[in-house]
Amino acid sequence: MHHYMKIKRVPELLERITDPGARILCGGTDLVVKMRSGAIDPTLLLDISDTEALRGIEGKEDRLIIGAATTVSEIIADRLVAEKLPLLQTVLRTLGSTQIRNRATLGGNLVNASPAADSAIPLLLYQADVNISGIHGDRRVPVEDFLVAPGKTTLTSGEFVRGVSIPAPNAAFxxxxxxxxxxxxxxxxxxxxxxxxxxxxxxxxxxxxxxxxxxxxxxxxxxxxxxxxxxxxxxxxxxxxxxxxxxxxxxxxxxxxxxxxxxxxxxxxxxxxxxxxxxx
Amino acid sequence: MKIRFTVNGRVEEKDVREDERLLDVIRDDLQLTGTKEGCGEGECGACTVLIDGKAVVSCLILAPQVDGKEILTIEGLAPGEELHPIQRAFVEKGAVQCGFCTPGFIMSTYALLTSNIDPSDEEILAALEGNLCRCTGYAKIIEAVRYAAELMRRQK
Structure with a gap:
């Protein structure tokens, strides 16, 4: 059986992220299904769903920064996203169901790295970057390079997705x-x-x-x-x-x-x- | 581990296993068996409850995750012996057959109508898309949601 830890601040996450068998939990709409089917068997769950530093949507110059633990429903309801990145909302409205969208997060959909990941389509089109943090510092990778294969990303041990940085297109698309x-x-x-x-x-x-x-x-x-x-x-x-x-x-x-x-x-x-x- | 949360307006303190689901706590520990387990993987919506006003599937939420949260289950809707307008609408419009999916549908409807008292048909369909019914064919359920909205508007 696993242990559970609610992460309040990022340093707590960094402290435990390299523990053997540790997995990050957020909405749980993929992870809990996989745990129950026996596909994965984590020994420590690090719950970031209430980690404020990883949540929310903010505009910075010409980019929108969306925290990894922001839910799909929150992105769909956001005015700034509606104005700058309408296709992101169009696509996310088709993800799962209302109940799933209320829990599922942008970061979760990305790190799950499904070939069918809905959120990846608008992020690829808007040429978003993934903001990665870890025990050795921060780095930034285009979404196109972040996703590698089914279930596989370029994340290495000790790293996690902090959020996504999306440039608002200036052309009228x-x-x-x-x-x-x-x-x-x-x-x-x-x-x-x-x-x-x-x-x-x-x-x-x-x-x-x-x-x-x-x-x-x-x-x-x-x-x-x-x-x-x-x-x-x-x-x-x-x-x-x-x-x-x-x-x-x-x-x-x-x-x-x-x-x-x-x-x-x-x-x-x-x-x-x-x-x-x-x-x- | 110990968690403290509110269920249907009552503060509960429970010692839960770290791999227990919210659904297990609701049904087994609290004996609130109106919430049903269907698929157990978030596809069918039979276990829908509200957390802080939002519809979620309680089969995919681990018990420790609801520490400090406010939960509403089907048992918390009716204010006493009288049915909630949504429950009344489902009964009157014949939106219930075997009844297994009904609590989930009613909780999804409640989440919709408490944030949007006059939903379009499109909004109703979106709110209910995570709930499956194998008996009714949905027409009467949608009719019941429209009627419930009307009843709730009249109450205001």
């Missing part, structure tokens, strides 16, 4: 998000696609695409972005983008869908975003 699953609530995406697009007439001025559940980690589709930037959106370009998208992902077969189906879906979602960007 249209934002798009599609998540495909069997129902709207409580699903883990079969495939998802988010996009920030700025158009000049029907020409793509700038585009950022991020996809979930089609690779070992949520990914930016940089090659595809480059291939269609500066181009006039035509039927032929959409077809080309679709093919590129299908070939650029590496999904797996699992209980939710086959790899082939996921490839088809991601191709279609890319086409949908491009069509909507033109008509919008």
């Amino acid at each position: 249209g934002s798009f998000f599609h998540k495909v699953g069997r129902r709207k609530a409580m699903i883990i995406a079969i495939a998802s696609l988010g996009a920030l697009v700025s158009m000049k007439d029907d020409v793509i001025n700038e585009i950022r695409l991020a996809a979930g559940s089609v690779a070992p980690r949520p990914i930016r589709m940089r090659e595809l972005e480059q291939a269609i930037t500066g181009k006039l959106v035509t039927k032929a370009l959409i077809e080309h983008a679709k093919t590129m998208a299908i070939n650029s992902v590496s999904p797996i077969d699992d209980v939710r869908a086959s790899a082939d189906y996921r490839r088809e879906v991601i191709g279609e979602l890319v086409a949908r975003v491009m069509r909507d960007a033109v008509s919008g």
